[in-house]
Amino acid sequence: MSNTEKNNGQGKAAEANQISLAQKASYDKLIANNAQWVEKRISEDPDYFINLAKGQSPEVLWIGCSDSRVPANEVTGTKPGEVFVHRNIANVCNHTDMNMLSVLDYAVNVLKVKHVIVAGHYGCGGVAAALSNKQFGIIDNWLRHIKDVYRLHAHELDRITDEKQKVNRLVELNVTEQVYNLCKTSIIQNAWMHRHDLEVHGWVIDLGSGLVKDLKVTSSSPHNLGYVYEFENAEAVAVH
Ligand SMILES: [Zn+2]
Numbered sequence: 001m002s003n004t005e006k007n008n009g010q011g012k013a014a015e016a017n018q019i020s021l022a023q024k025a026s027y028d029k030l031i032a033n034n035a036q037w038v039e040k041r042i043s044e045d046p047d048y049f050i051n052l053a054k055g056q057s058p059e060v061l062w063i064g065c066s067d068s069r070v071p072a073n074e075v076t077g078t079k080p081g082e083v084f085v086h087r088n089i090a091n092v093c094n095h096t097d098m099n100m101l102s103v104l105d106y107a108v109n110v111l112k113v114k115h116v117i118v119a120g121h122y123g124c125g126g127v128a129a130a131l132s133n134k135q136f137g138i139i140d141n142w143l144r145h146i147k148d149v150y151r152l153h154a155h156e157l158d159r160i161t162d163e164k165q166k167v168n169r170l171v172e173l174n175v176t177e178q179v180y181n182l183c184k185t186s187i188i189q190n191a192w193m194h195r196h197d198l199e200v201h202g203w204v205i206d207l208g209s210g211l212v213k214d215l216k217v218t219s220s221s222p223h224n225l226g227y228v229y230e231f232e233n234a235e236a237v238a239v240h
Pocket of ligand 1: 065089123125126157167
């Protein structure tokens with residue numbers, strides 16, 4: 001091996017080491033930030049963590065996109081303990097997703113949340129991917145749910161020629177359909193049979209302004225879902 005080759009090798013090793021140092025720094029920053037966060041909370045309220053550890057009674061379940069730019073607490077100005085959160089790519093609420101159903105059941109029936117919010121966001125990469133014909137891997141199967149939303153609303157979406165506008169309108173329609181998907185679950189409908197303080201809302205967050213747009217699709221009864229989706233009262237049936 002010539003000296004030049006050796007030097008190049010050392011240069012590459014040093015570069016690799018440099019990358020790993022940068023990677024370590026980005027990780028260490030999280031631990032350091034956590035220590036600072038704890039210190040700040042305790043300086044404001046010495047009992048903060050004693051109270052936090054006692055339990056939670058959030059009034060809101062947030063079902064949002066996994067996108068790193070839409071954190072539930074930051075967007076809504078709420079504190080730890082105030083919002084129960086479930087996130088997945090493109091805020092899909094699928095009735096065979098045990099993860100989502102478990103979160104929904106626990107939030108509605110144990111925590112007794114009063115508001116379930118499906119929160120999408122403009123410029124959603126998941127929605128844009130669903131609109132394309134490209135393959136992205138296993139996620140293609142997840143995004144199929146959004147392709148189905150597109151098919152349901154193709155007559156409207158096909159008239160939009162601007163691609164960005166088309167994605168953003170599909171973001172709105174996807175949130176709306178996911179609100180209805182939640183309302184179609186026996187979890188939400190059984191809750192409505194027993195209490196009248198549970199609403200399901202649809203929001204879209206504008207990343208450019210930070211502002212939330214309420215899509216005004218709030219539901220508090222199953223009556224607008226279509227006959228076939230409306231469950232009869234299981235307890236009343238059992239009596240007959
Ligand atoms: Zn997204």
